[in-house]
């Protein structure tokens with residue numbers, strides 16, 4: 001039997017030949033051979049989702065390949081990586097080749113009356129820690145609809161890419177099976193269709209339409225709450241499709257059991273498949289999203305400026321994209337090239353609009369002091385120990401970011417410091433935020449506390 005590395009190279013080559021490029025990138029490049037002990041090959045993958053896929057689809061192939069090449073028998077053992085470990089984030093889409101390969105077949109089928117947004121593909125979806133699982137699950141159901149995760153349920157905050165992923169599933173499925181019938185609706189559109197069908201006595205056609213699809217995508221199902229009749233109808237639609245092994249994908253801003261007035265029988269059905277949450281992107285992912293957008297629009301914009309914009313908006317991707325558009329419009333209006341200071345000007349009003357006018361420097365000092373368990377007097381004082389310098393700089397940073405006070409005024413509020421000290425503190429924290437994940441969380445939490453106080 002060859003050594004571990006050599007064996008893995010054989011397996012990888014074979015898998016590369018048998019999988020699609022995107023499948024290879026998603027499942028194989030994320031896996032690591034850990035050990036070969038007494039014919040047990042330990043393979044480590046990032047999450048349960050990949051483990052599942054490996055066990056169902058790839059493990060037997062591995063046994064076959066090893067047998068073909070070496071005549072030996074091995075047992076692959078798939079295990080997940082330690083969850084505490086910082087996981088690698090993929091900031092570029094692994095879909096590039098597939099995108100190119102499929103363009104020729106995609107176009108005509110997209111003319112179907114289903115409303116898929118042509119921009120929302122796997123190709124344009126940037127993956128990072130907060131959406132990696134959702135992305136992988138989306139890929140599985142687009143390639144193997146109705147078998148592995150049915151229904152697939154995405155949940156998470158506003159503007160984090162749930163709709164985008166849903167459409168991407170639709171596009172990918174149509175690329176692989178151009179004759180597939182894909183239907184995307186919001187829960188409200190479903191409800192309206194249903195009510196219209198009653199009014200126009202076309203219930204039969206309505207049922208026919210919804211129950212004959214291969215993939216049903218229903219967005220924002222939290223709006224089913226309070227709609228008893230619609231829930232009833234959806235229950236039957238769900239059952240018909242499910243029994244027929246047709247794929248159902250749903251999204252919501254929260255878990256099914258947290259949706260008020262959603263019938264218990266729907267809640268329990270939604271749990272049959274896989275529920276995956278999407279969490280806000282980290283700074284690195286936000287920069288990658290902006291870079292993708294800027295490139296797609298052929299915008300000349302320095303990396304430093306993209307980092308700045310990404311640092312300003314830390315939760316909603318829709319707002320992040322909006323900020324880029326705003327900067328672009330501002331540059332056009334002023335006939336200037338895009339730079340960080342131009343971006344700061346362009347976003348100033350936006351930030352002010354989101355600012356809490358009531359918020360004072362004192363509020364910030366109190367909150368930061370409480371958060372880091374130091375005294376406000378220390379924040380205003382001159383002590384140079386690290387446990388105080390860092391909170392002091394964070395408080396100055398927040399005062400600059402979240403209030404409309406001038407630099408000299410902020411300096412004065414910190415025990416009569418010079419405005420250059422405030423500028424230095426702001427730069428220091430802004431820079432550290434680009435890399436320091438712990439600090440990103442601290443600042444996010446502090447901002448949230450200050451906004452809701």
Ligand SMILES: Nc1ncnc2c1ncn2[C@@H]1O[C@H](COP(=O)(O)OP(=O)(O)OP(=O)(O)O)[C@@H](O)[C@H]1O
Pocket residue numbers: 120124125126127131157158159160161162163164165220253289317318321
């Ligand atoms: N990972 C990503 N890569 C690239 N663009 C993204 C990503 N996530 C979201 N976007 C973009 O952000 C915008 C908002 O995403 P989307 O509409 O899918 O959010 P959502 O979670 O469905 O929000 P809502 O809850 O408001 O329906 C879209 O333009 C989408 O293309």
